[in-house]
Amino acid sequence: MPRIGTGFDVHRIQAGRPMVICGVTIPCEFGLEGHSDADVGIHALCDAIYGALAEGDIGRWFPPSEMQWKDADSAQFLRHATGRVAARGGVICNVDVTILCERPRIGPHREAMEARLAELLGLPAGRASVKATTTERLGFTGRGEGIAAQAAAMLLVPK
């Protein structure tokens, strides 16, 4: 049956950390705070996939209280979510991620992010989409206090 899931995540800006979004480290004068590498795009996408499966959220599988996930590469979280789909005999049809921030500009890195997500998901090119929007300088993203991401995932799962 078709199953759809959505995800949303926010991380606070933090100086002195790398900026990793959708599996790609991009040049930026600040990074994101988090227990892991704080890849806000991948976290939202994991929640979309877990949500489509009704298997909880990323914190269920990778609790922030566990030191083994400190500074972890979020690619492993996405591999796990993808593995859960396979374990249920399902496939991922397509995913779509939107990053909400004024800076950094996502456009120059969009194709690299899509390629990396497709690789991690085991999808052909064109099935993983990354988009970006500002919030017109409104709210916490607009003030540059944090970055938000939302995601959707479409699956086909036997039941």
Ligand SMILES: Nc1ccn([C@@H]2O[C@H](COP(=O)(O)O)[C@@H](O)[C@H]2O)c(=O)n1
């Ligand atoms: N961090 C961002 C934000 C936006 N973009 C690109 O700019 C376009 C216009 O943004 P608006 O918020 O004014 O709609 C948007 O469609 C993105 O293509 C970006 O690259 N990085």
Ligand SMILES: C[C@@]1(CO)OP(=O)(O)OP(=O)(O)OC[C@H]1O
């Ligand atoms: C990714 C995890 C891993 O402990 O921690 P964070 O990097 O803090 O990310 P967040 O999206 O706040 O929470 C989910 C956690 O599972």
